[in-house]
Amino acid sequence: xxxxxxxxxxxxxxxxxxxxxxxxxxxxxxxxxxxxxxxxxxxxxxxxxxxxxxxxxxxxxxxxxx
Numbered sequence: 001x002x003x004x005x006x007x008x009x010x011x012x013x014x015x016x017x018x019x020x021x022x023x024x025x026x027x028x029x030x031x032x033x034x035x036x037x038x039x040x041x042x043x044x045x046x047x048x049x050x051x052x053x054x055x056x057x058x059x060x061x062x063x064x065x066x
Contacts, residue, residue, distance in 0.1 A: 013050030015059075020048040022066045037061050 023033050023044075030041035037044075037058065046052040054062075 016048045016050040
């Protein structure tokens, strides 16, 4: 794994943690948040774990929600 891959993975984990923190502050379960942005609750879980990259479009939607 090169430096760029490690840095992007670190960023994915950081963004996922922030997503989870904000979701929990609002008291939204995974299913409610998933419904609000139009993805499955499994996908939200993958975002929160840093396993899946969050697209710029989704980040934009999330910024308006929070």
